Amino acid sequence: MLFRKKIEPSCSYCQSGARISDTEVACLRRGIVSAQGSCRKFKYDPLRREPPHPEKLDAAKFSQEDFSL
Numbered sequence: 001m002l003f004r005k006k007i008e009p010s011c012s013y014c015q016s017g018a019r020i021s022d023t024e025v026a027c028l029r030r031g032i033v034s035a036q037g038s039c040r041k042f043k044y045d046p047l048r049r050e051p052p053h054p055e056k057l058d059a060a061k062f063s064q065e066d067f068s069l
Helices: none
Strands: 017-019 026-028 030-032
Touching: none
Parallel strands: none
Antiparallel strands: 017 026, 026 030
C-alpha cells in the first residue's frame, strides 16, 4: 500500500513538505499549509508516509483450545 502507483496527493507525505503538527505542514513552495491539502508540484516520498496502526487482538474471542495442536 505504501508503494502503489496511484497515490492520492497529500502535503503530509510530499518531498517538499515538513510536518509541523498533525494538521499543518511547512511547504518549501507554498509556506504553511494544511496536511490534507495538495498542489500540482506534489512529489510522493514513501518515507514520510505513516502506515495505519495494526488492529489490536481481541483475546476474548479465543480460548486455550484455539492455540493447541
